[in-house]
Amino acid sequence: MIxxxxxxxxxxxxxxxxVCKVGQQAxxxxxxxxLVVYGSFHAxxxxxxxxxxxxxxxxxxxxxxxxxxxxxxxxxxxxKGVQVCKENHIDFILALGGGSVxxxxxxxxxxxxxxxxxxxxxxxxRMPQKALPVxxxxxxxxxxxEGSGNSVLTQESTLLKRSATGECIRPRFxxxxxxxxxxxxxxxxxxxxxxxxAHIFERYFTKVTSVDxxxxxxxxxxxxxxxxxxxxxxxWNNPNSVEMKEARASLMxxxxxxxVDILGVGREGxxxxxxxxxxxxxxxxxxxxxxxxxxxxxxxxxxxxxxxERFDQLAERVFGVKDGMEGIQKLSDFWTSLGMPTRLSQIPxxxxxxIFVMAKKAKRNRPGELGNFHPLNDDQVVEVYRSMI
Amino acid sequence: MIxxxxxxxxxxxxxxxxVCKVGQQAxxxxxxxxLVVYGSFHAxxxxxxxxxxxxxxxxxxxxxxxxxxxxxxxxxxxxKGVQVCKENHIDFILALGGGSVxxxxxxxxxxxxxxxxxxxxxxxxRMPQKALPVxxxxxxxxxxxEGSGNSVLTQESTLLKRSATGECIRPRFxxxxxxxxxxxxxxxxxxxxxxxxAHIFERYFTKVTSVDxxxxxxxxxxxxxxxxxxxxxxxWNNPNSVEMKEARASLMxxxxxxxVDILGVGREGxxxxxxxxxxxxxxxxxxxxxxxxxxxxxxxxxxxxxxxERFDQLAERVFGVKDGMEGIQKLSDFWTSLGMPTRLSQIPxxxxxxIFVMAKKAKRNRPGELGNFHPLNDDQVVEVYRSMI
Numbered sequence: 001m002i003x004x005x006x007x008x009x010x011x012x013x014x015x016x017x018x019v020c021k022v023g024q025q026a027x028x029x030x031x032x033x034x035l036v037v038y039g040s041f042h043a044x045x046x047x048x049x050x051x052x053x054x055x056x057x058x059x060x061x062x063x064x065x066x067x068x069x070x071x072x073x074x075x076x077x078x079x080k081g082v083q084v085c086k087e088n089h090i091d092f093i094l095a096l097g098g099g100s101v102x103x104x105x106x107x108x109x110x111x112x113x114x115x116x117x118x119x120x121x122x123x124x125x126r127m128p129q130k131a132l133p134v135x136x137x138x139x140x141x142x143x144x145x146e147g148s149g150n151s152v153l154t155q156e157s158t159l160l161k162r163s164a165t166g167e168c169i170r171p172r173f174x175x176x177x178x179x180x181x182x183x184x185x186x187x188x189x190x191x192x193x194x195x196x197x198a199h200i201f202e203r204y205f206t207k208v209t210s211v212d213x214x215x216x217x218x219x220x221x222x223x224x225x226x227x228x229x230x231x232x233x234x235x236w237n238n239p240n241s242v243e244m245k246e247a248r249a250s251l252m253x254x255x256x257x258x259x260v261d262i263l264g265v266g267r268e269g270x271x272x273x274x275x276x277x278x279x280x281x282x283x284x285x286x287x288x289x290x291x292x293x294x295x296x297x298x299x300x301x302x303x304x305x306x307x308x309e310r311f312d313q314l315a316e317r318v319f320g321v322k323d324g325m326e327g328i329q330k331l332s333d334f335w336t337s338l339g340m341p342t343r344l345s346q347i348p349x350x351x352x353x354x355i356f357v358m359a360k361k362a363k364r365n366r367p368g369e370l371g372n373f374h375p376l377n378d379d380q381v382v383e384v385y386r387s388m389i
Numbered sequence: 390m391i392x393x394x395x396x397x398x399x400x401x402x403x404x405x406x407x408v409c410k411v412g413q414q415a416x417x418x419x420x421x422x423x424l425v426v427y428g429s430f431h432a433x434x435x436x437x438x439x440x441x442x443x444x445x446x447x448x449x450x451x452x453x454x455x456x457x458x459x460x461x462x463x464x465x466x467x468x469k470g471v472q473v474c475k476e477n478h479i480d481f482i483l484a485l486g487g488g489s490v491x492x493x494x495x496x497x498x499x500x501x502x503x504x505x506x507x508x509x510x511x512x513x514x515r516m517p518q519k520a521l522p523v524x525x526x527x528x529x530x531x532x533x534x535e536g537s538g539n540s541v542l543t544q545e546s547t548l549l550k551r552s553a554t555g556e557c558i559r560p561r562f563x564x565x566x567x568x569x570x571x572x573x574x575x576x577x578x579x580x581x582x583x584x585x586x587a588h589i590f591e592r593y594f595t596k597v598t599s600v601d602x603x604x605x606x607x608x609x610x611x612x613x614x615x616x617x618x619x620x621x622x623x624x625w626n627n628p629n630s631v632e633m634k635e636a637r638a639s640l641m642x643x644x645x646x647x648x649v650d651i652l653g654v655g656r657e658g659x660x661x662x663x664x665x666x667x668x669x670x671x672x673x674x675x676x677x678x679x680x681x682x683x684x685x686x687x688x689x690x691x692x693x694x695x696x697x698e699r700f701d702q703l704a705e706r707v708f709g710v711k712d713g714m715e716g717i718q719k720l721s722d723f724w725t726s727l728g729m730p731t732r733l734s735q736i737p738x739x740x741x742x743x744i745f746v747m748a749k750k751a752k753r754n755r756p757g758e759l760g761n762f763h764p765l766n767d768d769q770v771v772e773v774y775r776s777m778i
Contacts, residue, residue, distance in 0.1 A: 001638050003404025008397060014655065015392025210635035213613040213643055220605030227601055246599035249390050253655065254602055262651055266403065266642065 001266030002208055008260050010147050011173040014253060019048070019177040022094070022137055023055035029133060029172050031092030033062045035085060037105040038096040039069040043139075048180065052096055052137055064088055066108075072281050072288065073100040074156045075107070075119060082111035082118070085132065095136045095171075099143025099152075099195075099288075102136055106151035106169040109134045121164035122153055128166035136174040141181060141252040142192030142289060144199055144259020146174035154282045160361060161282040176256065178249035186236060190338035191289025193229045193251070196258040197222060198292040202271050203264035205303070205310060205373040211267045218263045219317045225254050226318070226334060233338055272371030273299050276384065279358040284347050293340035294347075297332040298388045301325065306374045344388045355385040390655030391597055397649050399536050400562040403642060408437070408566040411483070411526055412444035418522060418561050420481035422451045424474060426494040427485040428458040432528075437569065441485055441526060453477055455497075461670050461677065462489040463545045464496070464508060471500035471507070474521065484525045484560075488532025488541075488584075488677075491525055495540035495558040498523045510553035511542055517555035525563040530570060530641040531581030531678060533588055533648020535563035543671045549750060550671040565645065567638035575625060579727035580678025582618045582640070585647040586611060587681040591660045592653035594692070594699060594762040600656045607652045608706045614643050615707070615723060622727055661760030662688050665773065668747040673736050682729035683736075686721040687776045690714065695763045733777045744774040 013021055026034060034056055036049070043049040049065065056063050066081050084090065085108060093112075095105035109131040111118045120126040136146040145151070149170040152163040181189075204218045231247035238244055257263065276299065277291040304311045304324050315327025336342060344350050359381045362370065369375030376384065402410055415423060423445055425438070432438040438454065445452050455470050473479065474497060482501075484494035498520035500507045509515040525535040534540070538559040541552040570578075593607045620636035627633055646652065665688065666680040693700045693713050704716025725731060733739050748770045751759065758764030765773065 001403075001635070001642070003407065004401075006401040006403070007399075010396075012393075012395040014390075014395070018392065210631075210639065212616055213610065213639045213646070216609030216613045217606055217646075220609035221602065224602040224605045242599075246390070249655075250599065250602045253390070257602070257606075257651070262646070266638075 001210055002268060004265045006261065006265050007167075008147065008262070010171050010260075012147065012176060012256065013173060014176040016177060016179045016249075018175050019051060019137055019180060020055055022052055022175055023057075023059040023061065025173050025175070026056055026061060026092060026094065026135060027059040029092070029135065031056075031061055031133070033088065033090050034064070034092045034094050035081065035088075035090045035108070036063060036065045036094045036096055037069060037081060037101055037108065038065065038067050039098070039101045041067070043067070043096055046183070048139070049096065052094070056094075064090065069097065069101045069104045071100050072154055072161070072285055073104045074154050076156050078104055078107035078111060078118065078153065081108035085112035091132060093132050093134045095134065096139065098138065098140025098192075099145045102134075102143065102145040102171070103151040103153060105134050105136075106131070106145070107153055107164070108132075109169055110151075110164065110166070119155060121166070122155070122162040128164060128168055131166070131168040133172050134169060136171045137180070138174060138176050138252070139180045140184060140188060140192055141255035142195040144196065144255055146171055146176070147256045147260040152278070159282045161278040174256070176252050178245070178252045181248050181252055182239065182245065186233070187339055188287075189232060189251075190229075190335070190340050191287045192255060193225060193338060194289040194293045194335055194340055196255040197225055198273065198296060199258040200263055201296060202274060203267060203269045204314070205270040206267040207373055208267040214263055214265065214267055215313070219314070221254055221257055221263060222318045224250065225258075228254065229334070229338060268372050270371045270373035272373075272376060275362045275370055276358070276381070279361045280344075280347075282361075283354060283358060284349055286347050290341055293335045294342060294344060294388055297328050297342065299384055300328045300331075302380075302384050302387060303374050304328070344385070352389060355382060355389075359385055390599055391657060393654045395650065395654050396556075397536065397651070399560050399649075401536065401565060401645065402562060403565040405566060405568045405638075407564050408440060408526055408569060409444055411441055411564055412446075412448040412450065414562050414564070415445055415450060415481060415483065415524060416448040418481070418524065420445075420450055420522070422477065422479050423453070423481045423483050424470065424477075424479045424497070425452060425454045425483045425485055426458060426470060426490055426497065427454065427456050428487070428490045430456070432456070432485055435572070437528070438485065441483070445483075453479065458486065458490045458493045460489050461543055461550070461674055462493045463543050465545050467493055467496035467500060467507065467542065470497035474501035480521060482521050482523045484523065485528065487527065487529025487581075488534045491523075491532065491534035491560070492540040492542060494523050494525075495520070495534070496542055496553070497521075498558055499540075499553065499555070508544060510555070511544070511551040517553060517557055520555070520557040522561050523558055525560045526569070527563060527565050527641070528569045529573060529577060529581055530644035531584040533585065533644055535560055535565070536645045536649040541667070548671045550667040563645070565641050567634070567641045570637050570641055571628065571634065575622070576728055578621060578640075579618075579724070579729050580676045581644060582614060582727060583678040583682045583724055583729060585644040586614055587662065587685060588647040589652055590685060591663060592656060592658045593703065594659040595656040596762055597656040603652055603654065603656055604702070608703070610643055610646055610652065611707045613639065614647075617643065618723070618727060657761050659760045659762035661762075661765060664751045664759055665747070665770070668750045669733075669736075671750070672743060672747060673738055675736050679730055682724045683731060683733060683777055686717050686731065688773055689717045689720075691769075691773050691776060692763050693717070733774070741778065744771060748774055
């Protein structure tokens with residue numbers, strides 16, 4: 001184990017119907033003038049947005065709303081939100097949605113208290129020191145942003161997808177109401193499953209030794225996600241079954257556990273697959289989870305040549321097979337059974353020449369080799385991308 | 390899963406040598422006048438107390454010390470500490486030790502800001518609303534008090550052992566420096582191993598269904614503790630080996646993970662074994678871990694009649710055997726191999742008639758039956774105690 005500081009002060013409020021507590025919670029955290037950030041019109045049509053706004057209003061909290069966040073969120077909407085905050089003396093940001101909405105809300109929260117160039121925080125020129133308080137009502141278990149101090153945005157002008165990090169953007173509280181996920185389409189559910197598993201893999205693939213405790217926890221959570229995901233797939237036509245509802249609940253908490261870093265302490269993660277995928281979803285606007293489903297098995301097969309032992313352990317403990325390569329295949333088969341793609345050629349608009357564009361961008365602002373587990377040089381990055389075609 | 394709120398704002402600073410950061414950390418949390426609470430003279434002889442006091446002084450923090458905390462801490466020393474705080478305008482309590490020291494420090498922190506009867510918080514007549522900030526330098530991985538909002542004390546006048554709970558006594562930061570545990574005797578190490586495993590068992594034995602995610606995490610941490618404990622036992626004569634040092638580090642973090650409640654969310658714990666043991670260690674002053682090592686296997690054998698399935702799962706997933714009873718035996722054998730007792734008759738001064746005294750006290754202030762997994766009525770409590778003779 002390597003030295004670490006673990007600090008996770010977010011208050012997680014979990015349970016069916018817990019969305020109704022959002023007003024009391026926001027008030028308890030001192031909110032008086034809230035901007036609710038959300039994504040699709042689903043929030044409006046389903047009545048969820050109204051339920052949240054009413055709960056806030058009931059506590060005498062003033063509310064403005066900002067919709068329109070899309071998957072792979074861009075900086076332009078953040079600038080719009082920052083302007084709304086500054087013009088209306090907003091003192092609290094509530095994200096109502098999944099990772100894209102939460103990351104947009106975090107960007108707005110930083111920009112609202114900053115007079116410099118917001119992108120500096122994403123290009124790592126500056127570290128954010130202050131932000132408006134952010135809270136979350138989660139609707140998609142996937143990104144783990146409800147418990148993290150990170151925000152990932154794409155800069156529209158460059159199509160660079162980058163992340164900003166700071167304690168000040170860690171959500172004050174996050175409401176995890178499994179009922180809000182009962183109507184989530186299979187494709188989005190699957191993308192979330194891949195995303196949360198990827199967050200564990202990024203931590204699992206480390207060159208740090210003596211990490212048995214966190215290995216055991218990572219492997220246990222992976223097994224549980226696979227069980228819940230399989231149940232959701234198998235009970236798809238019984239959305240009201242106890243099995244389905246319990247699997248949805250388990251998956252919702254798993255997504256938070258996967259990224260709150262209790263699985264990553266004392267070890268150095270790899271994170272190269274996220275770097276490879278970010279450029280993919282920035283270029284094609286493919287869902288992050290779908291991009292990860294393409295990238296991970298190919299990255300694993302490539303890395304297996306260099307570090308077989310870790311893949312054999314994963315295969316045996318998580319997939320119940322002895323051989324690492326067989327384990328990788330079982331992982332890929334599981335994701336395929338949920339409707340996830342396996343190759344770049346399945347992405348509309350993909351051209352082989354784009355590989356060099358993505359490889360160049362994945363390496364930009366990252367000196368040296370990519371990743372920590374078994375770092376990739378420029379040629380190897382291209383080789384891994386090529387294996388995904 | 391049942392609804393829950395998970396809130397764990399303690400900052401954990403883990404790593405060899407991290408004790409040197411205590412001064413900076415205390416200052417960052419606003420400490421100006423600190424009372425350092427500690428236990429044996431070991432802290433003095435080893436130079437650890439001086440190291441901590443110097444680190445605080447270096448930051449311009451005034452320091453007073455209060456030593457003499459013993460295992461199964463009593464209320465009298467707490468009253469003494471409260472007086473010191475009130476007379477010297479102490480604004481921060483630093484616990485330097487294990488669970489007994491931390492729980493004493495928490496008691497002092499509550500008493501320092503309260504003019505009523507402190508024991509009210511332990512008899513649950515009142516809930517603590519405010520306390521001086523508490524922080525920890527941990528020297529014994531066991532109780533998990535470094536990450537919890539609980540304090541367990543024994544009232545000398547009644548020999549009642551009770552716990553107080555409140556967010557206000559949750560440590561602001563806890564320094565986990567594995568090096569401080571390298572010299573821990575095998576007996577104390579073993580007591581710690583039993584204590585942290587017991588904290589997981591209390592959560593593991595639940596009647597709540599659909600708890601696969603936390604089951605997997607509980608079982609993984611249990612396996613890891615058994616591995617680390619076995620390594621410490623097997624490398625006892627190689628205290629400077631890498632294996633020993635890594636096992637000590639793993640065990641230190643495991644003790645925190647076991648009780649910080651990430652393993653208990655969404656499920657209702659049992660906690661009857663802690664109730665049974667508390668009266669044992671209150672009456673005989675046997676170490677809490679040793680008392681738990683006696684109590685748990687007998688409680689498990691008794692409960693197996695009613696809830697075999699859960700014991701079979703534990704046996705298979707943690708001990709690699711099919712039959713629940715065989716798993717319980719493997720658990721007992723593991724603890725015995727570390728020098729833990731298995732029967733009440735091994736406790737100096739034990740008399741069979743004491744069983745009724747303990748049974749009566751264990752039930753006091755607990756209306757109805759004892760525990761949640763498979764509750765015990767008065768006769769069953771006596772029966773379980775009798776099986777331990």
